Amino acid sequence: METKSENRSYGGTQGVYTHASEATGCDMTFGLYLPEEARTTPVPILWYLSGLTCTHENAMTKAGAQAWCAEQGIAICFPDTSPRGDDVADDEAYDLGKGAGFYVNATQDPWAKHFKMWDYITNDLPKIVGEHFAVDLDRQSITGHSMGGHGALTIAMHHPERFRSVSAFAPIAHPTQSDWGKKQLGAYLGDDTSTWAPHDSTLLMRDKGFDGPVLIDQGDSDNFLELLKPEALAEAMAAKRQEGQFRMQKGYDHSYFFISTFMEDHVNFHAEALYA
Numbered sequence: 001m002e003t004k005s006e007n008r009s010y011g012g013t014q015g016v017y018t019h020a021s022e023a024t025g026c027d028m029t030f031g032l033y034l035p036e037e038a039r040t041t042p043v044p045i046l047w048y049l050s051g052l053t054c055t056h057e058n059a060m061t062k063a064g065a066q067a068w069c070a071e072q073g074i075a076i077c078f079p080d081t082s083p084r085g086d087d088v089a090d091d092e093a094y095d096l097g098k099g100a101g102f103y104v105n106a107t108q109d110p111w112a113k114h115f116k117m118w119d120y121i122t123n124d125l126p127k128i129v130g131e132h133f134a135v136d137l138d139r140q141s142i143t144g145h146s147m148g149g150h151g152a153l154t155i156a157m158h159h160p161e162r163f164r165s166v167s168a169f170a171p172i173a174h175p176t177q178s179d180w181g182k183k184q185l186g187a188y189l190g191d192d193t194s195t196w197a198p199h200d201s202t203l204l205m206r207d208k209g210f211d212g213p214v215l216i217d218q219g220d221s222d223n224f225l226e227l228l229k230p231e232a233l234a235e236a237m238a239a240k241r242q243e244g245q246f247r248m249q250k251g252y253d254h255s256y257f258f259i260s261t262f263m264e265d266h267v268n269f270h271a272e273a274l275y276a
Contacts, residue, residue: 001132004029010070011036016056019128023119024083030125031060031078034133035070044139044274045075045129046267049121049155051146052180053099056080059145062256068264072271075135079125081147083114095180096187102175103151104199106188115188122155141270145169145259146228147180149216153201153233160211165273167215167266169259170222173233174202180227202229205236214244215269217262219252 004016012035021028037043046069050059059065060078069076082088082101089110091097097111106115130137142163144152149171156166175181176196185196197203214237218230234246252258 001128009033009066012038012066012070014060014066016060021083021120021124023116023124024114025116026083026085026088026114028083028120028125029056029080030129031056032129032133033060033066033069033076034135035073035075037073038075038134042134042136043073043075044141044271045077045135045137046270046274047077047079047121047140047142047152049079049103049142049144049148049151050081051144051148052081052095054081054148055099058256059259062260064260064263065267068267072267074267074271074274075133076267077125077129079121082117085114088114096184100147100184102147102184102188102199103155104185104188107195108188108190111188117151118155121151122159139164139274141165141167141274143167143169143266143270144171146224146254147172149173150175150181150199150201154199154204157201157204157208157210158198163212164276165213165215165270166210167269168217169262169266170218170224170228170230170254171201171216171233172228174200174229176200176203177232178227178229180224202232202236205233205240205242209240209242210244212243213269213273214242215266216244216246217249217258217266218247219249219254219258221251222254222258224254
């Protein structure tokens, strides 16, 4: 692992690190904020999965999470959204290829060689973070935005024993029925739609739900509402009687202004579960 930068922030340290990933077969970069408490004891960790076109840097610099994580004494990790490198497959479209890993393990060429973001987020990254930093992997929660909200919800519902809570900002909530989903799942996983279902949070919520609290924030002025399909997830949560909240926020769009406005709520929500 290589340290790219470390900066003092709210009494803790915001670092950026690069490491070789077995899952993706290339070097991956992530940001990690450690509060001051991590100097003396392992702290709980919140994973933040970013959306389309993002790297590790977007949420790290725009979401305003460090202040609230410092206040609550929890770490937050900002992974990249896809494999990177000259030999990594890409597409001219912004919503496929680099910056658009969709948090799945691709099975189709040319994506299968490197696009193993599910394994990266669930195996490789926690392993290296746990080995090198003072984090308590017995206390984990997960959140994300848009494509990252999709990733956070699906990963949490498949690993309820690992995550104490899950939240999302404007998640891609029903990708099997959206152009933000059909295109990517078809490219990465193939035409057999039965392989798509495990990566659809609405279908997972209907089937199994999450064994813990859920918080969803969605702006009602989001210009991607038809692609996100939040109403499907809200209906599934109600039908499942899922513990949690689905909040429609009046006047907010899809931007980091929306995320930073409600980041304190989300950090506090996860801290309550992590310290329960």
